[in-house]
Amino acid sequence: MAVYYGCDIPEDYYFDLDRDVWVRFEGDLAVLGMTDVAQTRGGKLVNLTFKKPGKVIAQGKNVVTVESAKWVGPFPMPFSGEVVETNEAGFKRDILLLNKDPYGAGWLVKVRPTHLDAEHGHLLTGAAAVEAYKKKIDELQVKCFRCVDESGN
Amino acid sequence: MDPIRVLDIGLVSPLRSQAIYHGVAYAMKPDTPDTIILVGPTDPYVCIGYHQELEKEVDVDYCRAHGLPIFRREVGGGAVYLDKGQVFTQWIFHRPNLPASLEERFTLYIKPLVDTYQRFGVPANHRPINDIHVQGKKIGGTGAAQIGEAEVVVGSLMFDFNFDLMARVLKVSSEKMRDKIFQSLNEYMTTMTRHLGHTPDYETVKREYIRQVVETLGRPAEYADPTPEEIAVTEELEARFASDEWLYQKGGLRQTGAVKIHADVYLAEAAYKSPGGLIRATARLLEGRIDDLTLSGDFTLLPAFAVGALEQALRGVTLDAAPVRAKVIEFYRNLPVQSPGVGVEDWVNAVMAIKGQAPLQ
Numbered sequence: 001m002a003v004y005y006g007c008d009i010p011e012d013y014y015f016d017l018d019r020d021v022w023v024r025f026e027g028d029l030a031v032l033g034m035t036d037v038a039q040t041r042g043g044k045l046v047n048l049t050f051k052k053p054g055k056v057i058a059q060g061k062n063v064v065t066v067e068s069a070k071w072v073g074p075f076p077m078p079f080s081g082e083v084v085e086t087n088e089a090g091f092k093r094d095i096l097l098l099n100k101d102p103y104g105a106g107w108l109v110k111v112r113p114t115h116l117d118a119e120h121g122h123l124l125t126g127a128a129a130v131e132a133y134k135k136k137i138d139e140l141q142v143k144c145f146r147c148v149d150e151s152g153n
Numbered sequence: 154m155d156p157i158r159v160l161d162i163g164l165v166s167p168l169r170s171q172a173i174y175h176g177v178a179y180a181m182k183p184d185t186p187d188t189i190i191l192v193g194p195t196d197p198y199v200c201i202g203y204h205q206e207l208e209k210e211v212d213v214d215y216c217r218a219h220g221l222p223i224f225r226r227e228v229g230g231g232a233v234y235l236d237k238g239q240v241f242t243q244w245i246f247h248r249p250n251l252p253a254s255l256e257e258r259f260t261l262y263i264k265p266l267v268d269t270y271q272r273f274g275v276p277a278n279h280r281p282i283n284d285i286h287v288q289g290k291k292i293g294g295t296g297a298a299q300i301g302e303a304e305v306v307v308g309s310l311m312f313d314f315n316f317d318l319m320a321r322v323l324k325v326s327s328e329k330m331r332d333k334i335f336q337s338l339n340e341y342m343t344t345m346t347r348h349l350g351h352t353p354d355y356e357t358v359k360r361e362y363i364r365q366v367v368e369t370l371g372r373p374a375e376y377a378d379p380t381p382e383e384i385a386v387t388e389e390l391e392a393r394f395a396s397d398e399w400l401y402q403k404g405g406l407r408q409t410g411a412v413k414i415h416a417d418v419y420l421a422e423a424a425y426k427s428p429g430g431l432i433r434a435t436a437r438l439l440e441g442r443i444d445d446l447t448l449s450g451d452f453t454l455l456p457a458f459a460v461g462a463l464e465q466a467l468r469g470v471t472l473d474a475a476p477v478r479a480k481v482i483e484f485y486r487n488l489p490v491q492s493p494g495v496g497v498e499d500w501v502n503a504v505m506a507i508k509g510q511a512p513l514q
Contacts, residue, residue, distance in 0.1 A: 049364060062371060065364050071156075072363050073373030 002130040007036045007144035009133045010103055014123040016078035017132050019060070022103060023078055023123060026110075033107040034066070034075060037137060039098050040144040043068035046095065050086040050109065057081065057111075059119050064108050066098075079119035081111035099147035156375040158186040159363055164237060167198035168391050171224050174243035174307065175394075176387025177379065178300035187250050189366065189374070190243040191359050197236035197315070198222045199322050202229050203298065204460055206449045207401055209433065212324050221322065224394050228296040228307055231430070231451035234322050238313030238344070239293075240359060242266065244306040251304050255297055255455065255491045259283040262295060262306040265365035269310065272361050275348050282429065282493045283453075290343040299456050310358055313346040418444065423506035429453065429494020432503035436472075443470050448503070454492045462488060467504065477504050 002009040009015075014023040020038035024031040034042070049065040057063050062074035063083065086109050090097050098106035113119070124132050162173065170192050177188055199211055199221055207213065207223065210232040216223050221234075244251075244262060252258045263279045270277035270285070270292065280286040283295045285308075295308035320335035346352045363374050379387075393399050422435040430452035437445040446464045454460050466484045470476050481500045484490070 047360075060371070062368055065367055067360075067364070070376040071373060072159075072367045072375075073156075074367050074371050076371065 004134050005143045009130050011126050014125045015129045019076045021078045036144045039102045050088045053083045055083045080115045081113040085110040096147045156373040158188045159376045161191045164195045167194040170194040172387045172390045177383050178245045178303035180383045180386040181303045187246040193237050193240050201232045202451050228298040229453035230296040234319040239309040241309045245303045255493045265369045268365040269362045311344045314344045421507045421510040423510045425503035425506045427495045427499035434503045436507050452495050459490045
């Protein structure tokens with residue numbers, strides 16, 4: 001895993017750079033989440049509002065509304081798809097999941113892509129993703145940080 | 154897209170609750186973010202529309218006697234009694250970031266308000282052009298204006314409303330008429346409190362509204378504070394808004410002047426209800442021609458100078474439908490004006506209604 005200014009960039013994930021979304025393909029499904037950069041910029045979350053499973057959402061449209069105390073943002077679909085599962089229950093247990101583990105336990109939604117062939121051209125992975133993110137981190141002058149459990153877990 | 158800035162400034166003085174969005178609009182620079190202000194007044198007041206004539210619409214004596222301040226906004230629409238039962242939702246955006254058509258702009262602006270009401274169990278819907286209804290009852294209107302370089306759209310989250318005082322502050326021809334207005338308001342208006350039987354928590358509703366804005370616009374929103382410059386411009390405006398000169402004139406850019414009546418000159422007035430609002434036409438007629446004309450009312454007509462331009466265009470025209478219509482058509486052709494719910498025939502009807510009126514004494 002590449003790390004740049006404290007920001008993790010897992011090379012085996014796919015990234016929609018402009019929307020700050022990561023994608024992990026699992027068979028014909030895709031798991032989506034916010035990147036380390038996005039969670040850092042958003043800050044400590046206070047609320048998430050998920051679209052219901054079964055809902056088909058177009059590329060670029062909002063699938064989760066993510067809120068911190070001073071910020072409310074859309075989490076956009078990197079490609080069109082049907083919501084199959086959300087991590088709502090996980091966030092009910094711990095609202096800081098995303099701030100602690102954005103690429104793992106802090107995943108947001110699992111979707112079934114509907115037009116992936118036509119809508120995957122912008123996704124970056126591996127070294128190309130790392131290079132693009134490094135540039136973005138430089139431009140934003142962001143330094144990533146995470147929340148941790150007080151116990152240190 | 155860049156985040157929308159949210160200025161959630163809570164309760165402020167009645168004057169500030171109107172001046173703040175004008176101030177943020179006038180202070181807008183190319184790098185100012187699109188802004189949404191959430192604000193309410195600490196105390197009640199009366200607010201009149203940009204194109205209205207104060208003394209024709211508001212019982213000024215009653216307001217003075219009861220310590221109710223009156224302010225004129227730079228946005229069209231009607232006279233309204235306001236208090237802390239409403240949270241104003243004021244959008245101050247850059248022109249390219251809103252639809253150019255006013256109808257589409259209202260549709261966009263109203264969507265998060267309607268969605269917020271629905272979230273709290275109030276089955277609201279958009280009633281075009283720019284109203285919000287709940288089962289046939291109005292839960293607030295909206296207005297639009299260009300202020301400085303900014304495009305402004307205003308409306309409110311209607312927690313509660315004082316129907317009695319709303320009916321009381323309006324200028325009416327008789328107390329019987331006032332009773333009718335009160336009954337109509339009661340029958341055809343509603344609020345969250347009325348509909349739900351309780352008042353939802355203000356902070357929770359405001360937060361949901363911003364969520365719905367993010368959902369509708371697909372843009373993040375960031376809470377912030379006004380800049381010192383925006384506050385300074387707002388304070389300057391407050392001095393103007395508090396002046397009688399501003400309050401009593403009809404529309405900021407026009408001077409109607411004194412009207413003297415001679416033997417072959419008379420003054421007549423008529424009101425005409427168009428789908429986009431009431432139009433009052435007051436004309437000085439000289440040998441059958443329009444010598445001077447004033448148009449006022451609760452309609453929306455953008456840009457701000459357009460009403461003055463239309464009044465000017467109709468001067469010297471014979472008071473007959475065909476020449477009046479020709480001038481109005483020319484006005485719409487020559488200027489990029491928008492007047493939702495008010496078309497050429499509405500202006501013609503409003504002006505021609507003068508013909509049937511007896512001269513004013």
